[in-house]
Amino acid sequence: MSTRPTEPNHNIILATLRDYVEQIVEEGLDGLPISPASLQREPSPRPAATPRESEDASTRPPTAARSETSEAQAAPSAAGTAAALFAVYPGLEKTANLAELRAFIGDCQRCKLAKSRTHLVFGVGNPKARLMFVGEGPGADEDAQGEPFVGRAGQLLTDIIERGMGISRADVYICNVVKCRPPENRKPEPSEIAACQPFLWHQIELVRPQVIVALGSVAAQALLAVKTPISRMRGVWHQARGTMVMPTFHPAYLLRNPADKRLVWSDVQEVMKVLGLPAAKRGRPR
Numbered sequence: 001m002s003t004r005p006t007e008p009n010h011n012i013i014l015a016t017l018r019d020y021v022e023q024i025v026e027e028g029l030d031g032l033p034i035s036p037a038s039l040q041r042e043p044s045p046r047p048a049a050t051p052r053e054s055e056d057a058s059t060r061p062p063t064a065a066r067s068e069t070s071e072a073q074a075a076p077s078a079a080g081t082a083a084a085l086f087a088v089y090p091g092l093e094k095t096a097n098l099a100e101l102r103a104f105i106g107d108c109q110r111c112k113l114a115k116s117r118t119h120l121v122f123g124v125g126n127p128k129a130r131l132m133f134v135g136e137g138p139g140a141d142e143d144a145q146g147e148p149f150v151g152r153a154g155q156l157l158t159d160i161i162e163r164g165m166g167i168s169r170a171d172v173y174i175c176n177v178v179k180c181r182p183p184e185n186r187k188p189e190p191s192e193i194a195a196c197q198p199f200l201w202h203q204i205e206l207v208r209p210q211v212i213v214a215l216g217s218v219a220a221q222a223l224l225a226v227k228t229p230i231s232r233m234r235g236v237w238h239q240a241r242g243t244m245v246m247p248t249f250h251p252a253y254l255l256r257n258p259a260d261k262r263l264v265w266s267d268v269q270e271v272m273k274v275l276g277l278p279a280a281k282r283g284r285p286r
């Protein structure tokens with residue numbers, strides 16, 4: 001009797017491939033080899049950088065040890081001015097606090113992530129926090145509970161905040177670039193990031209944190225409108241719309257690469273210095 005070969009599980013293949021690409025990108029690889037034939041295709045048009053983006057790039061703090069000027073490229077999802085963002089969703093500019101913003105977002109159907117979500121994960125924490133963490137998007141636990149960073153990666157983030165920085169998780173503000181879970185935990189697509197970005201920027205404007213910690217490549221690239229790998233941005237101060245941004249690795253990456261916790265701890269210590277936080281008594285997170 002002949003047996004039928006097992007069908008490949010495409011989701012597993014995609015998840016494995018994604019993990020591999022994420023890992024090599026976070027290790028600093030800029031790209032993968034492509035065939036000469038693919039170079040002959042018409043390039044996609046890229047929107048020109050807005051004056052504000054140019055200004056942001058030129059006003060980075062002098063403490064930034066590495067220059068990104070030559071490698072920074074306007075991402076497809078790069079936000080324009082605040083006015084342009086508000087124009088995307090008329091009425092957004094009238095929301096004067098986080099509760100009003102959440103009500104404005106409502107049962108949002110503005111991108112295709114709405115179809116598969118259980119809960120829209122808006123954000124949590126102190127509405128006047130001096131420190132804001134921005135991640136990529138909700139995972140399965142976050143989607144189920146409606147709160148950002150509550151799974152294993154969330155526990156590690158809480159450990160970083162409470163054990164490492166010596167402050168309560170309730171004293172910071174935590175949210176994501178996209179508010180709805182991408183299926184199979186894939187990365188959010190540029191169109192999804194662009195659709196949700198007005199909400200993120202308005203959240204930042206309402207909280208007005210002194211420092212934003214961008215967790216992982218998606219958050220850092222969305223906030224800074226660059227395509228630089230996180231491994232080359234982390235540990236260096238950047239600026240987005242007048243707010244200091246410290247990119248660092250995503251806690252989910254640290255779960256797979258615990259040896260890099262020391263790099264995140266170094267980044268966190270830079271943040272603590274700027275915020276004037278004393279060295280935590282109990283030492284760095286485990």
Ligand code: SF4
Pocket residue numbers: 105108109110111112113114120178179180192195196
């Ligand atoms: S990800 Fe953002 S834009 Fe897309 S449906 Fe959710 S809230 Fe709306």
